[in-house]
Amino acid sequence: MFSSHGPSVRELAVQGLSSVERGYDLLAPKFDHTPFRTPDRMLDAVEETLAQVEGGFDAGLDVCCGTGAGIDMLRRLCRDRITGVDLSAGMLAEAGRAHADDDRVDFVRADARALPSALAQTYDLAVSFGAFGHFLPAERLTLFSGIHAALREGGVLAFPIGAPLPLGSPLWWATTGFDAAMRVRNAVWRPPFVMYYRTFPLGPVREDLRATGFTVETLPLEHFGRRPDGAPHWRLVLARRT
Numbered sequence: 261m262f263s264s265h266g267p268s269v270r271e272l273a274v275q276g277l278s279s280v281e282r283g284y285d286l287l288a289p290k291f292d293h294t295p296f297r298t299p300d301r302m303l304d305a306v307e308e309t310l311a312q313v314e315g316g317f318d319a320g321l322d323v324c325c326g327t328g329a330g331i332d333m334l335r336r337l338c339r340d341r342i343t344g345v346d347l348s349a350g351m352l353a354e355a356g357r358a359h360a361d362d363d364r365v366d367f368v369r370a371d372a373r374a375l376p377s378a379l380a381q382t383y384d385l386a387v388s389f390g391a392f393g394h395f396l397p398a399e400r401l402t403l404f405s406g407i408h409a410a411l412r413e414g415g416v417l418a419f420p421i422g423a424p425l426p427l428g429s430p431l432w433w434a435t436t437g438f439d440a441a442m443r444v445r446n447a448v449w450r451p452p453f454v455m456y457y458r459t460f461p462l463g464p465v466r467e468d469l470r471a472t473g474f475t476v477e478t479l480p481l482e483h484f485g486r487r488p489d490g491a492p493h494w495r496l497v498l499a500r501r502t
């Protein structure tokens with residue numbers, strides 16, 4: 261899973277016992293060599309689908325941008341300003357280095373649950389990849405409200421979401437085991453490191469998006485195929501501020 265340039269087991273353990281912010285600060289220089297960075301295959305599928313169904317965008321926002329996985333996509337999809345927001349200064353430093361050549365791109369250090377009011381009604385497209393596991397279900401309305409406020413009227417929040425894992429499959433066991441271990445870790449250790457794989461299911465997420473004021477549609481990401489019951493393995497959620 262990790263290349264030889266990735267973090268050692270010891271480094272991962274230290275990061276996992278830190279806060280989310282500190283953990284990512286420590287991981288930042290090696291983050292792009294871990295499986296935690298969203299794979300290009302997913303980024304390409306989302307970009308292609310967005311390009312097909314939407315007419316082009318002016319300003320773009322990458323929420324929890326990390327080292328900037330979603331920024332190149334926004335550079336291609338958006339004509340104007342592009343902003344990456346993240347909690348971790350270390351991750352933002354890596355993102356800033358990688359995109360220093362484009363003066364349309366800026367980075368803002370902020371908690372996604374409290375986006376700065378200066379970003380309000382600025383963006384036509386917001387994306388987020390691989391970060392929603394860092395938010396407890398009770399925090400979703402706050403998170404979505406901030407993104408809703410950052411979008412212009414008609415603006416879209418887009419993110420991929422996976423189908424429920426088949427009960428008892430190896431991945432189901434792995435993610436269930438990981439979440440259980442994190443709950444134990446967070447019960448006995450401070451500061452907490454909130455990261456769960458199974459706390460962001462489509463049904464409740466859609467309800468929270470609607471409660472925030474978004475209209476919601478989903479599109480299959482056919483690039484990842486379908487389950488035996490015909491449901492897509494991955495969908496793109498498009499939540500529009502109307």
Ligand SMILES: C[S@@+](CC[C@H](N)C(=O)[O-])C[C@H]1O[C@@H](n2cnc3c(N)ncnc32)[C@H](O)[C@@H]1O
Pocket residue numbers: 280281284296297298323324325326327328329330345346347348351370371372373388389390391394
């Ligand atoms: C798994 S990384 C994903 C980074 C990037 N989006 C990608 O797909 O490669 C999760 C990111 O979420 C950020 N993050 C976690 N909690 C956050 C919060 N409350 N506000 C802003 N960023 C947060 C972390 O600092 C980290 O950069």
